[in-house]
Amino acid sequence: MLLDIMKKNKCNEVYLIAEIGQNHQGCVETAKKMILTAKKAGCNCVKFQKSDLKAKFTRSALDRRYISDHSWGKTYGEHKEYLEFTKEQYRQLQAYSNEIEIDFTASAMDETSLDFLCDLKVPFIKIGSGDANNFPLLTKAAKLSIPLVISTGMQTMSTVDKIVEIMRQAGNNKYALMHCVSAYPTPSNDCNIRLIATLMRRFPNVTIGYSGHELGVVITQAAILTGARIIERHFTLDKGQKGSDHRCSLDPDEMQTLARSIDEFKSKDYLSISTRSATEVISILRGGHQLEQALDESNANEKYILDSELPCRLKLGKSIVASRNLPEGHIIQAADIAIKVSEPPGIFAEKFFEIIDKQLKQRVNEDEPITEHALSI
Numbered sequence: 001m002l003l004d005i006m007k008k009n010k011c012n013e014v015y016l017i018a019e020i021g022q023n024h025q026g027c028v029e030t031a032k033k034m035i036l037t038a039k040k041a042g043c044n045c046v047k048f049q050k051s052d053l054k055a056k057f058t059r060s061a062l063d064r065r066y067i068s069d070h071s072w073g074k075t076y077g078e079h080k081e082y083l084e085f086t087k088e089q090y091r092q093l094q095a096y097s098n099e100i101e102i103d104f105t106a107s108a109m110d111e112t113s114l115d116f117l118c119d120l121k122v123p124f125i126k127i128g129s130g131d132a133n134n135f136p137l138l139t140k141a142a143k144l145s146i147p148l149v150i151s152t153g154m155q156t157m158s159t160v161d162k163i164v165e166i167m168r169q170a171g172n173n174k175y176a177l178m179h180c181v182s183a184y185p186t187p188s189n190d191c192n193i194r195l196i197a198t199l200m201r202r203f204p205n206v207t208i209g210y211s212g213h214e215l216g217v218v219i220t221q222a223a224i225l226t227g228a229r230i231i232e233r234h235f236t237l238d239k240g241q242k243g244s245d246h247r248c249s250l251d252p253d254e255m256q257t258l259a260r261s262i263d264e265f266k267s268k269d270y271l272s273i274s275t276r277s278a279t280e281v282i283s284i285l286r287g288g289h290q291l292e293q294a295l296d297e298s299n300a301n302e303k304y305i306l307d308s309e310l311p312c313r314l315k316l317g318k319s320i321v322a323s324r325n326l327p328e329g330h331i332i333q334a335a336d337i338a339i340k341v342s343e344p345p346g347i348f349a350e351k352f353f354e355i356i357d358k359q360l361k362q363r364v365n366e367d368e369p370i371t372e373h374a375l376s377i
């Protein structure tokens with residue numbers, strides 16, 4: 001189904017992804033229970049998040065203290081280690097998903113994890129918003145034969161244009177772009193659902209989807225009626241649990257409501273039309289202030305980083321770091337730099353190719369951020 005949607009062979013189908021993410025609390029048995037519950041709720045796919053912590057984070061980012069009601073460790077690294085499943089555990093979860101016949105995949109949070117997911121032969125690989133500006137990762141992923149679902153949260157339209165250019169240069173049309181706002185939860189007035197129609201017009205040959213972090217299902221239903229044909233929502237067994245994502249997740253009843261609404265839209269032939277106006281969508285979904293805020297047209301033609309996305313961009317946005325010790329005066333080459341979550345951040349990842357051939361006016365040690373200050377003018 002997913003490939004048919006990506007190739008636009010089917011416009012009246014919606015592929016529903018339950019983003020288990022890290023809502024499994026680091027427990028494989030809980031993860032299996034969530035997989036079965038997502039299947040029963042009517043989801044097409046369950047998705048996890050695969051990280052190789054040293055490939056994704058600098059030492060400084062792993063060592064930063066993580067004081068939060070949602071932390072499983074004194075440092076961010078301890079927290080992430082607690083939540084990270086092993087490759088063997090991934091193989092167990094994939095086998096279980098295959099056994100109960102629901103698609104299984106994950107986000108590749110770094111190049112090491114991309115290679116691992118490739119080896120697992122998952123039906124598609126997710127590129128999360130945090131890596132939408134990670135052009136080396138996208139360039140590598142674009143050359144794979146595995147379809148990609150690429151989220152665009154906490155990014156600008158120029159970065160989205162660059163993603164599409166990378167995929168075009170790779171001759172890859174087996175991908176989808178997901179409208180997304182990286183705020184947990186996303187306020188209704190920041191959802192900007194009409195941007196889905198803008199993306200559809202800007203990239204007519206690309207399947208557009210929606211990865212939502214708002215509360216409830218009605219805004220996601222509006223995204224579907226506006227044209228989104230791949231939907232991702234975080235999934236939880238209990239919203240009250242410890243963990244950053246539970247509050248903006250859908251519980252089993254909500255996920256079932258969303259899945260059933262997709263069936264209802266299909267039965268009423270609502271999906272044979274590729275997109276609908278905000279007025280039509282509000283009428284079909286019987287209005288409401290939350291919906292009207294989410295469908296407001298005022299910011300529908302441009303995509304920029306929202307204030308509500310800044311906490312996530314600071315915590316999980318990727319920037320440029322030295323991949324080895326670089327002396328003062330060094331002329332930067334691609335092999336000298338890497339893209340990671342760094343604390344403090346360096347130059348944001350989307351500038352990766354722009355700083356090549358620039359000269360360092362100060363030494364930068366391996367795994368340290370490369371800042372504007374370190375570059376000669």
Ligand SMILES: CC(=O)N[C@H](C=O)[C@@H](O)[C@H](O)[C@H](O)COP(=O)(O)O
Pocket residue numbers: 021022049070128129130182184243244245312315316
């Ligand atoms: C941008 C991105 O990757 N966001 C992910 C997907 O939406 C989230 O699941 C984060 O991994 C999660 O919110 C991190 O929470 P903490 O910092 O408590 O581990």
Ligand SMILES: C=C(OP(=O)(O)O)C(=O)O
Pocket residue numbers: 049107126127128129130151152153178180182211232
């Ligand atoms: C961050 C992720 O997704 P999104 O950007 O769609 O929230 C992810 O899939 O890991």
